[in-house]
Amino acid sequence: MTVDTSTTNSAIPGSELSVVADTLPEEVAATGLVSPAEIGASSNRLVALAHIYGTTPFTQLEQARHELGMDRAGFERLLELFSRIPALRDAVVNGPSGRYWTNTVLGLEKVGVFDAVLNRKQIFPHLVGLYPGPTCMFRCHFCVRVTGARYQASALARGNDMFASVIDEVPINNRDAMYVSGGLEPLTNPGLGALVRKAAGRGFRIVLYTNSFALNEQKLKSEQGLWDLHAVRTSLYGLTDEEYQATTGKKGSFSRVRANLARFQQLRAEREAPIRLGLSYIVLPGRARRLSALVDFIAELNEAAPDRPVDYINLREDYSGRPDGKLSPDERAELQDELNQFREKAAERTPALHIDYGYALHSLMRGADVQLVRIRPETMRPSAHPQVSVQVDLLGDVYLYREAAFPGLAGADRYRIGTVGPGGTLAQVVDRFVSGGVAVHPQEGDEYFLDGFDQAVTARLNQMEADIADGWGEWRGFLR
Template structure:
């Protein structure tokens, strides 16, 4: 007779997903707990049901304070504490949370930061070197994207390049060797407009760092690569795609014939990295806009075209995000939800045929949608922003050495963004010292209306997690704060 144990384990591991067989999951957990002598027979059914409800909840709502969930389960503190202990005895329950509809929050952000103790440092108000450091080296940008918060025409003076690049060198030299992926080049403005970008990349590589460059690839020409050979020392080049033809690109960026140039640059880059046998990774960011989900099929074909230019070096990764959830309540309409789900399934089928090695990351909301759950992004507002911010987690440094506390604040002349400058790196002042002074002096920033737009998705997730953790500690759950660690 074939054992049903693996199937039962699978039921538990998938219990946070829509349509899960909850009765089977509860029964499997009950058997495990009873067999191990962890609960008595008289209470096994009730405890198992509560544990499955815990997995369901945190697999869909990762930022709930523990005290709120205790009340939801309607148990006293002693019983809830015991449930949390028992939860850890069933590995499949943890798996259910980590792979549930909200699983990307746990996998991509929360657990990696927990495992390095970053949240502990923030909660303890302990100054440590930031987990993530964005260098924004670009003095200008050739695009005028309608969604970008950049002030039209704002740029850094070319006279700032020499001193700015020396400052960036000092920051690169500070980054701890045990966190090789800590640093990335982005903006702000376009990194490749800085003629010293290649040298900075090489300096990082010599130190054992593995930075990614976020770029629009308009300047990723063969000439740029010849004059900035250090670009080949990057760990990855991640191109933001603003469409899949010249018309879409011009509508978004304001620049004519820009897609054909980006496409030509990427085709040649594919060929060159193959010829050079260079390990640099190539990938893309693509945002699905309302009404354009059908363009995902063209995206798959575009990546397949790049793969054909270098069959031995296919495109490595793709990050797909959506702009559907920019609604007042953060939710999709039923029609949009259906359209997007169907489009994603068709896209996956096309990718499996035309670009089978491509690693696709759907991010927080689209992963949720793909599991059949509602796609709803976080909505941090000024009232839930943290005046102390989180410099131990992430900072961004611009060409002047200004250290920005949010990723979307690092633009020159951006109204209100200067309030989110923690300090300035320069002669006699390191990045570590800027963070140390900000934390030790307990500096605080009172959020204004609209300040939430200085935060990107990562900043919002970190903020929601820290708010949750502080609520847990305040409610007396410090030892188990955050549910999963």
């Protein structure tokens, strides 16, 4: 299961950089910071600066300064000028790589957790992933878990007590502080409904990331607490039984997921349950043409409950296995074409559907050749970022990265920072790691323990740290 705790923003009309650039000289003049003779040159530099941070958001300020060929005093004046013109900020967050800003960075900036990490401040993790599944019925070929790895059923009772204690511990100031995912498949834990009910009772909005193979009517009857979820987000692994089998190894699994989701649609409409239904779909190599069938599938689900259409879909790419994570020009062109057709067809057949294209597909649709963030062992942070997020598995083990919390995963142990249980609460486990100054030195291959979110957070922290070290503390990180 891959988690994405993104918030989504639509493009801001009129905020394309080319549009902003047209009126920029007037805006620059209106600030009164620049002499009339300098307005043209300053405007050009501001456009260049907005372009840098709209396409490569994790650029360090010194690097941007060098690219613009400016001295420090001039660059500082430019940053000041930039901060006075809100349309430029809009152009950056609406740029080809804007999803890094809107989906991840700015939300975390708002709550100050990046500074907490850099200052090694002890705070409760902003996000806590609960990974309660003891097993999974699928064997996805790209899944990092060791085939067949699972937790013992005997761990369930104690594990669920531990999760209940974590739910009690999480401060209520962030209603979206917890989500349920894996690791393995959460719905294989029969106590999940009760845990969700407990969390919802405290006011949390819990999103469940699931493959929905087990989300049948009987499950929803026997675990009423599941109706207290804020959202169910189903990872789709294909659009036919054959495609599903090729990915998950399980026969007939698409038919079952499809039937479960259609029935779920009817039941939530009958109950008038506020629970949201979302999907997530990874565009696997060679399957871009299937995007049209994806719209048909969603339209079919909508027919099961015409008044409660599917709420959202998150499309993601799979660049794994390609050198540098890059697509060939042909693949790129095809994917861009298919994505645009998908958008048009969805607008027609599933108009209520909110579509999030994620970091990479968003830029690809814009025709921009932006580079995805790729953290390597040498750019991983030995102190990681537990103040931003941690993951807790069924044994109470606390992991620093989202793809590390799978049982029996070679090397993942080094990213386990302690165990919630009689020996300590989650806050104590994290505090011990932070205040103890513990450092985990990455080894080759460890970067695969980071998902896209962990990578973006790591890149942001590295950027901020470099900016501060370069004497740009006041402006560190560019936008905040």
